[in-house]
Amino acid sequence: MRPASPWAATARRWRLRRRDRGGIAIEAAIVVPPVVGLVLLAVAAGRVQTTAATVEAAARAGARTATLQRDPGAMNQSARDSAFAALRQQGVSCRDGDVRVEKGTLDLPGGPVDTVKVRVACDVELADLLGGPSGVPVTKHLVGEFTSVVDRYRGT
Numbered sequence: 481m482r483p484a485s486p487w488a489a490t491a492r493r494w495r496l497r498r499r500d501r502g503g504i505a506i507e508a509a510i511v512v513p514p515v516v517g518l519v520l521l522a523v524a525a526g527r528v529q530t531t532a533a534t535v536e537a538a539a540r541a542g543a544r545t546a547t548l549q550r551d552p553g554a555m556n557q558s559a560r561d562s563a564f565a566a567l568r569q570q571g572v573s574c575r576d577g578d579v580r581v582e583k584g585t586l587d588l589p590g591g592p593v594d595t596v597k598v599r600v601a602c603d604v605e606l607a608d609l610l611g612g613p614s615g616v617p618v619t620k621h622l623v624g625e626f627t628s629v630v631d632r633y634r635g636t
Contacts (some may be wrong), residue, residue, distance in 0.1 A: 524606070531572055532622045535602050538566035539624035541600040542579060547628045555596060556581045563600050572603035575619060586629065594630040599623065 542563035547556040560579045567574065582597040608617045 486507070490579065495586070518589070528606075528620055528622075531604055531620075532624070534572050535600050535622045535623035536626070538563040538602075539568075539598045539600040539626040540571075540628075541566040542600065542628040543596050543628035546581060546596040546598060547630045551569055552583070555583070558600050567600075572604060573604065576603040579580065584627075586623065593632070595627050596629040596630060597625065599625045622627040 509517035522531050545562035548558035549555050549558050559581045563579045564577065567577070578601045580599045580601075582599075584595045584597060585592050600623070602622045602624075604620045604622060606620060
């Protein structure tokens with residue numbers, strides 16, 4: 481019997497390595513798509529959350545603008561204009577946008593105070609949020625609401 485040559489051991493190692501070739505590519509093909517999908521889902525959730533905060537800010541701006549009006553009849557229009565301007569400034573385009581203004585009274589120990597409640601509803605296309613192709617029929621309904629006290633000393 482002949483002793484095994486050192487070349488035979490090297491050849492055996494090369495044959496074992498050849499069987500493992502492409503294993504990393506297969507693992508990457510299996511693992512990468514779900515990971516990329518999770519990252520894109522996180523980005524989409526962040527964009528929706530940011531847009532929801534913008535809708536809330538628009539409701540605050542509308543309510544505050546309405547409470548500063550001297551003429552109670554001008555409250556509705558000024559609240560609408562201010563809310564839509566806040567949405568436009570942040571780049572939010574509503575497919576169906578609605579601003580509702582409700583006047584109310586808050587009873588406090590020092591006497592009643594007038595309030596203005598502004599509710600902003602906005603249907604935003606997810607394609608707008610994610611920068612994808614427009615025309616995708618998937619929308620997110622976002623609502624923001626804020627109540628502000630009318631300034632007693634605003635003058636008449």
